Amino acid sequence: xxxxxxxxxxxxxxxxxxxxxxxxxxxxxxxxxxxxxxxxxxxxxxxxxxxxxxxxxxxxxxxxxxxxxxxxxxxxxxxxxxxxxxxxxxxxxxxxxxxxxxxxxxxxxxxxxxxxxxxxxxxxxxxxxxxxxxxxxxxxxxxxxxxxxxxxxxxxxxxxxxxxxxxxxxxxxxxxxxxxxxxxxxxxxxxxxxxxxxxxxxxxxxxxxxxxxxxxxxxxxxxxxxxxxxxxxxxxxxxxxxxxxxxxxxxxxxxxxxxxxxxxxxxxxxxxxxxxxxxxxxxxxxxxxxxxxxxxxxxxxxxxxxxxxxxxxxxxxxxxxxxxxxxxxxxxxxxxxxxxxxxxxxxxxxxxxxxxxxxxxxxxxxxxxxxxxxxxxxxxxxxxxxxxxxxxxxxxxxxxxxxxxxxxxxxxxxxxxxxxxxxxxxxxxxxxxxxxxxxxxxxxxxxxxxxxxxxxxxxxxxxxxxxxxxxxxxxxxxxxxxxxxxxxxxxxxxxxxxxxxxxxxxxxxxxxxxxxxxxxxxxxxxxxxxxxxxxxxxxxxxxxxxxxxxxxxxxxxxxxxxxxxxxxxxxxxxxxxxxxxxxxxxxxxxxxxxxxxxxxxxxxxxxxxxxxxxxxxxxxxxxxxxxxxxxxxxxxxxxxxxxxxxxxxxxxxxxxxxxxxxxxxxxxxxxxxxxxxxxxxxxxxxxxxxxxxxxxxxxxxxxxxxxxxxxxxxxxxxxxxxxx
Numbered sequence: 001x002x003x004x005x006x007x008x009x010x011x012x013x014x015x016x017x018x019x020x021x022x023x024x025x026x027x028x029x030x031x032x033x034x035x036x037x038x039x040x041x042x043x044x045x046x047x048x049x050x051x052x053x054x055x056x057x058x059x060x061x062x063x064x065x066x067x068x069x070x071x072x073x074x075x076x077x078x079x080x081x082x083x084x085x086x087x088x089x090x091x092x093x094x095x096x097x098x099x100x101x102x103x104x105x106x107x108x109x110x111x112x113x114x115x116x117x118x119x120x121x122x123x124x125x126x127x128x129x130x131x132x133x134x135x136x137x138x139x140x141x142x143x144x145x146x147x148x149x150x151x152x153x154x155x156x157x158x159x160x161x162x163x164x165x166x167x168x169x170x171x172x173x174x175x176x177x178x179x180x181x182x183x184x185x186x187x188x189x190x191x192x193x194x195x196x197x198x199x200x201x202x203x204x205x206x207x208x209x210x211x212x213x214x215x216x217x218x219x220x221x222x223x224x225x226x227x228x229x230x231x232x233x234x235x236x237x238x239x240x241x242x243x244x245x246x247x248x249x250x251x252x253x254x255x256x257x258x259x260x261x262x263x264x265x266x267x268x269x270x271x272x273x274x275x276x277x278x279x280x281x282x283x284x285x286x287x288x289x290x291x292x293x294x295x296x297x298x299x300x301x302x303x304x305x306x307x308x309x310x311x312x313x314x315x316x317x318x319x320x321x322x323x324x325x326x327x328x329x330x331x332x333x334x335x336x337x338x339x340x341x342x343x344x345x346x347x348x349x350x351x352x353x354x355x356x357x358x359x360x361x362x363x364x365x366x367x368x369x370x371x372x373x374x375x376x377x378x379x380x381x382x383x384x385x386x387x388x389x390x391x392x393x394x395x396x397x398x399x400x401x402x403x404x405x406x407x408x409x410x411x412x413x414x415x416x417x418x419x420x421x422x423x424x425x426x427x428x429x430x431x432x433x434x435x436x437x438x439x440x441x442x443x444x445x446x447x448x449x450x451x452x453x454x455x456x457x458x459x460x461x462x463x464x465x466x467x468x469x470x471x472x473x474x475x476x477x478x479x480x481x482x483x484x485x486x487x488x489x490x491x492x493x494x495x496x497x498x499x500x501x502x503x504x505x506x507x508x509x510x511x512x513x514x515x516x517x518x519x520x521x522x523x524x525x526x527x528x529x530x531x532x533x534x535x536x537x538x539x540x541x542x543x544x545x546x547x548x549x550x551x552x553x554x555x556x557x558x559x560x561x562x563x564x565x566x567x568x569x570x571x572x573x574x575x576x577x578x579x580x581x582x583x584x585x586x587x588x589x590x591x592x593x594x595x596x597x598x599x600x601x602x603x604x605x606x607x608x609x610x611x612x613x614x615x616x617x618x619x620x621x622x623x624x625x626x627x628x629x630x631x632x633x634x635x636x637x638x639x640x641x642x643x644x645x646x647x648x649x650x651x652x653x654x655x656x657x658x659x660x661x662x663x664x665x666x667x668x669x670x671x672x673x674x675x676x677x678x679x680x681x682x683x684x685x686x687x688x689x690x691x692x693x694x695x696x697x698x699x700x701x702x703x704x705x706x707x708x709x710x711x712x713x714x715x716x717x718x719x720x721x722x723x724x
Contacts, residue, residue: 008165010426011044015156015157015160015161015164016036016157018156018160019153023153023187024193026152026188027149029219030136030141030145030189030191031135031204032131032137033113033115033136033196033199034134034136035137036057036058036130036196037057037130037140038051038061038130039051039053039196040067040196041083042081042085044082048122048123049080050067051063051064051066053138056137056140057130057133065122067120067121067122067123068080068122069121070113070118070120071109071381072117073117075108075115077121078109083102083616084105085568085626087144087189088189089111090212090262090265090266091262091265091266093262095255096258096261096264099261103202103204104574107199108198109198110198110200110201111198112197113196113197113198114470116132117131141194142194142311144194145194146190148189152182152185153187155178155183155337155339156179156183157177157179158341159178159179159180159340162175166620169436170239170336171228171229171230174224174228174229178221180217181214181218184214185210185211185214187709188207188211189207190206192208209254212250212253212265215269216247217247218247219246219273220245223239223243223272223275223276223279224240226283229300230293230294230297231283231286231293233283253265260615276509280297291474291491291492291498292445298457300389303340307337307339317627328553330570340484371398371401372398373391373396375394375398376390376391379393379394424447424450424509425511427446428447428513430443430516431447431514431517432482432514432521433517433521434445437483441484444481445567448478448487451507451510452476452489452492452499452507453492454490454491455494456488456489456490457487457489458487458488460477462477462478462486464479466508467479467504467511468504469499469500473498473499474490474498474499475490476489476492476507478667479511482515482518484514486618498630533685534622537686538549539570543566543570548598548640552598554601584619585615587624588610588614588615591627591628592608595632595649598639599635599638599639602638603645604638604647605645605647606647606649607649610650613652613653613654614651614652614653619658620713623658624687626687626690626711629683629686630686630709631660631662631685633682635662635685638664641666642667644664644666644668645666649661649662656712657709657711657712658711659708659709660708661707662708663699663704663706664704664706666704669696669701669705687711690711690712691712692709692712693709693710694707694709695707695710
């Protein structure tokens with residue numbers, strides 16, 4: 001087997017190494033600058049740079065001090081203006097001429113900052129000397145720096161991780177390219193956007209240009225990604241051409257083709273962002289019969305359209321109309337983490353079948369938030385309302401618009417026909433109680449069609465006991481139930497949607513009901529079988545013995561009594577009761593009278609002995625019910641086979657058991673014939689059913705036959721026979 005030159009583990013290591021190198025390089029660029037220990041914010045009304053934080057070399061300068069100038073020996077004196085402190089040039093500086101002048105001023109400020117002694121002059125003309133340290137402590141870097149660095153590193157790690165396991169997919173390749181571009185345009189601006197005072201102009205230019213290149217490639221790769229994800233649109237060469245167009249646009253602005261910097265660095269990016277919205281709509285329509293592609297596209301809608309859309313709406317678009325949004329631009333990069341998480345989930349097909357239940361709610365909530373922000377900015381900047389009035393009106397309008405919209409979207413995208421549980425239960429009962437196996441299979445498939453509306457139902461091997469969603473939600477596996485085979489349901493709801501966790505719950509409920517009904521049917525059939533056996537034994541042992549006794553009786557009156565007893569016992573067999581109103585003493589006396597009459601008719605004498613421990617006490621009802629046919633069958637065997645003159649019956653009881661011994665003085669028995677007869681087999685079955693023991697042996701003097709029954713009395717929980 002040929003080993004790959006680039007196994008996934010090695011590629012992942014390379015991805016992580018590049019992320020570490022990016023973090024190290026960007027951090028070194030930020031800290032390899034002289035440290036003033038100042039955080040300055042320009043106040044337009046005061047016309048000065050105000051100290052918001054002072055530490056280290058500038059610890060003696062009070063917070064709130066306003067500086068108008070900065071100077072150093074050999075580098076002259078420079079007046080501080082608002083433009084010196086902008087964190088981002090793109091979208092703020094109108095032309096490249098202004099951009100070049102800004103970079104020249106940055107070089108002069110950087111030279112002053114590198115001097116051994118830097119002097120700041122405040123609005124009152126007082127000088128504040130500062131001795132910069134050679135390097136900036138890493139702990140002095142502000143949170144904005146780490147946010148931008150983390151966004152670039154995380155985006156690269158996510159994109160690289162997806163590409164490692166999806167190298168053959170074009171969408172993963174474009175995601176890797178976009179991750180690399182994010183690792184360029186997100187961390188590098190952190191170096192100049194968090195500077196203390198100045199940065200060498202050439203370094204600033206390189207960082208800013210690389211930022212623009214990374215942003216341009218990011219927009220281009222997003223358009224390219226949507227041309228091949230989740231399905232391909234247009235010729236195969238088109239995505240790469242569009243990426244190269246963005247790179248060509250970057251080269252054009254580098255060589256000075258454009259005069260307006262805002263146009264050069266924002267126009268094509270905005271066009272590409274708008275194109276992603278159009279392509280998303282095209283992909284949405286194209287995947288209407290592809291539930292997996294539609295679900296994967298929802299991840300894109302939740303991530304790219306929300307993350308990038310909010311970034312454009314709150315950062316890029318206001319800059320096009322002259323609003324300065326650079327103060328929050330560093331934190332806005334966090335939106336791109338959302339973009340990459342969503343794109344990665346979509347390409348990896350993560351949790352697609354569970355997306356239907358909540359993506360609409362997320363979209364509506366984010367839409368309401370965007371509406372709130374836009375309205376608040378509109379009321380503040382255009383209508384000049386107070387902050388409290390602006391927020392109140394924004395909340396009111398959002399509530400009036402959003403609540404009906406949320407209800408509409410929930411009904412439109414999430415509502416399903418209500419399940420009729422009574423109908424479902426009836427269908428399951430019909431399946432379980434249908435006698436023919438083929439008909440049961442057809443009814444079960446029809447029940448599944450009624451609940452899930454799949455395009456296909458096929459038999460498939462599945463060893464599981466619970467239903468499962470597989471193939472990213474395309475199929476629902478139904479385990480075997482009873483003699484029904486396992487089934488695979490494909491393309492739920494007529495092929496319009498994936499199977500969801502809610503479908504799993506419904507399938508589990510149907511399977512649970514079916515198993516319960518099938519088990520109940522089996523229990524009923526087993527009960528019928530047991531009851532038929534009991535009736536057969538009772539008829540043979542009781543009714544047969546009594547009819548035999550009547551047949552041998554020479555007295556007409558006795559014969560009539562026996563026949564009447566047989567009819568009574570027949571009614572008892574049918575009603576599953578054997579004289580339930582009698583006490584133990586009465587039942588034994590009745591049994592003794594019956595047995596003596598039968599034996600006497602056959603010329604056999606009965607010796608009946610009952611232990612005092614038995615009389616006057618209770619016995620379990622099942623024991624009493626079994627005792628009558630056992631003694632009857634034993635008496636019948638004596639009459640038919642033993643040729644005996646005398647039969648002795650002893651009934652003894654101790655604390656835990658009841659022992660019945662029946663012994664005759666007849667011609668004995670052949671041990672090899674024991675249990676062959678139906679009557680003897682019934683006797684053994686009755687004893688075993690009560691956890692008892694039956695023993696056959698010769699009589700006490702070696703003559704005749706002795707049969708002994710022993711029943712445990714503590715194994716039954718039902719009330720005693722004479723408790724009634």
